[in-house]
Amino acid sequence: MGGPGSVLxxxxxxxxxxxxxxxxxxxxINSHQHKGGWHSIKQHPRSKTPPVHQITQNRVVVAQDxxxxxxxxxxxxVYAATTRRPVNGRFEIYVKRGRYKEQVKVEGPNAKxxxxxxxxxxxxxxxxDKHVGDGIRRSGGNQAVALKSESDQAVYYKCRxxxxxxxxxxxxxxxxxxxxxxxGSMDMICGNSIAVFQRCNIFLKKHNHNExxxxxxxxxxxxxxGFVIQNSRVTRTDELKRFPGVKVFLxxxxxxxxxxxxxxxxxxxIYPQGWTYMDQIRDGNFVDYAEFENVGPxxxxxxxxxxxxxxxxxxxxxxKFTVRNFLQGGSWIDSAGVPYxxxx
Numbered sequence: 636m637g638g639p640g641s642v643l644x645x646x647x648x649x650x651x652x653x654x655x656x657x658x659x660x661x662x663x664i665n666s667h668q669h670k671g672g673w674h675s676i677k678q679h680p681r682s683k684t685p686p687v688h689q690i691t692q693n694r695v696v697v698a699q700d701x702x703x704x705x706x707x708x709x710x711x712x713v714y715a716a717t718t719r720r721p722v723n724g725r726f727e728i729y730v731k732r733g734r735y736k737e738q739v740k741v742e743g744p745n746a747k748x749x750x751x752x753x754x755x756x757x758x759x760x761x762x763x764d765k766h767v768g769d770g771i772r773r774s775g776g777n778q779a780v781a782l783k784s785e786s787d788q789a790v791y792y793k794c795r796x797x798x799x800x801x802x803x804x805x806x807x808x809x810x811x812x813x814x815x816x817x818x819g820s821m822d823m824i825c826g827n828s829i830a831v832f833q834r835c836n837i838f839l840k841k842h843n844h845n846e847x848x849x850x851x852x853x854x855x856x857x858x859x860x861g862f863v864i865q866n867s868r869v870t871r872t873d874e875l876k877r878f879p880g881v882k883v884f885l886x887x888x889x890x891x892x893x894x895x896x897x898x899x900x901x902x903x904x905i906y907p908q909g910w911t912y913m914d915q916i917r918d919g920n921f922v923d924y925a926e927f928e929n930v931g932p933x934x935x936x937x938x939x940x941x942x943x944x945x946x947x948x949x950x951x952x953x954x955k956f957t958v959r960n961f962l963q964g965g966s967w968i969d970s971a972g973v974p975y976x977x978x979x
Contacts, residue, residue, distance in 0.1 A: 693724050698731040708739045708751075716746035725750055732758040780804045784828070790971040791815055799842060801825050807860065809962050813973055818872070822851035825889060827860050831962055833976060835867040839883055839903070841875045848911065850886035852893040854923075861894030861923065862886075863956045866976065868901040869933070882906040883933070886924065888916045894923040896948075896956045898979065905933025908940045920944060927953040954979055 696703030697711045705711045708730055715726040725748045732754035741749065753759025780803075781796040787808035795816040796802050802819035805828035812832045817823060820842035824832070839847050849869065854860045875881060883905050886895045893916075910924050919942035926936055927948050939945050958964040959977045968975050 694727045694729065696729050696731065697735075699733040699735065700731075703729075703731060707737055708735055709737055712739060712741050712746070712749070712751075715749050716741070724748065727752065729753070730759045734760045784808065784810055786810065788967045790968060790973055792971070792973040798823065799840065805830050809964065809967075811958065811962060811964055811968055811975065813975055820847050820875075822848055822887070822889070824849060824862055825851040825853065827853040827855070827890060828862075829860050829962060831863045831865060831956075831958055831964070832867055833865050833958070835864070837864070837867060837869045839869065839871045839875050841872075841878055841881065845878075845881050846911065847875070847881055847883045848887050849884065850895045851889040851913070852886065852895050853889040854892045854894050855890035857892055859961075861896065861956075861961075863896045863898065863961055864900050865898040865957075865979075866900065869905075869931075870901070870903045882908075882911075884911040885909050887911045887913045888919060888922050889913055891916055891918070891921050892923065896923075896925045896927070896953075897929050898927045898953055898956065900929050901931040902929050902933030903931060907935070907938030909936065909938070910940050910942070910945060925952070925956075950979065 695705060695711050695714060697705045697708050699706055705714070708728070711728045711730075715728060718726070728749065728751045730751060730753040780801050781798045782791075782802070783804045783806070785806040785808060789808065789810040791810070791812045793814045794812070796818070798819045800819065800821040800823070802817055802823040803825070805824070805826035808828050810828050810830040812830065812835055814834050815832070816836045816838065817832075818838035818840055820840045821844070823837070824830075837849060839849070841847075850862050850864075852860070852862055871883070883903070885897065885902075885905060886893070887910065910919065910922075912919070919940065922942060922944035924942070924945045925948045926934075926946075927950070936947055954960060957978050958968065958975055962968075964975070965977055
């Protein structure tokens with residue numbers, strides 16, 4: 636994860652690897668399980684624990700029982716952000732299993748090239764008390780952001796983001812999500828970044844309203860921002876399936892030039908109209924909403940809303956929205972060491 640700011644907030648966030656590649660100003664903040672979720676940081680397969688209390692040039696250990704270099708993650712982050720290391724050297728913080736009740740902030744001009752790894756989902760847990768309202772409800776749910784990112788060249792691999800409204804909130808910058816799980820019910824992917832979601836699972840949950848919207852792009856001018864959902868799966872949770880009258884939409888425009896592209900993605904029961912309005916934007920003729928070779932019961936686009944910007948695209952157009960062309964992501968995703976599909 637990199638760039639001038641990322642915030643992990645009230646809804647649940649489970650993590651395989653947390654990577655800071657560029658100068659970053661970030662908060663890792665989360666709620667107690669009963670107030671909206673928890674963080675888990677899973678160990679990177681290449682990680683090896685150094686001897687107890689031994690600080691290597693590029694690695695420290697956090698452990699609540701005192702067997703590491705620090706007892707708090709924040710102390711390790713401060714050390715990583717201020718210590719000198721080789722040019723282009725990455726700093727790793729290994730967080731041993733345990734429940735860490737603290738707010739972790741990664742910030743400052745030197746807070747870059749940092750990787751935080753742990754002992755797995757449900758084992759390394761960060762808790763806090765940041766939440767909106769009373770957190771999780773059985774069939775409703777409040778507005779609570781799981782991830783807020785203002786980073787450029789951010790990579791999320793095998794992470795889980797759980798919320799209801801605005802689960803993943805992305806500001807300008809390039810972000811790549813690979814094999815992540817995202818759950819929510821209203822504008823669960825929102826903002827105005829350049830983002831590709833590749834081989835991800837999007838789980839649709841019941842909201843207080845009778846509509847579910849997956850994306851809400853805030854693109855407000857004719858620029859290169861937008862969301863691409865590629866080779867992924869969009870499915871309803873069992874809870875939502877009990878309410879067949881709920882309409883599920885692919886997205887709605889938060890900005891007048893809103894852009895979302897679905898590429899070769901499995902679509903569950905999408906309402907035939909496909910796309911819907913945002914209260915303040917009733918004219919959808921300037922949006923860019925595209926579909927390419929999607930499958931599943933919701934992939935039939937014959938009944939899509941008749942906006943000028945809603946379209947089916949061919950292979951040549953779809954190729955403009957790949958990691959290669961949309962993110963220019965080949966080189967910087969390589970440095971994160973995660974798998975990705977460069978093209979269609």
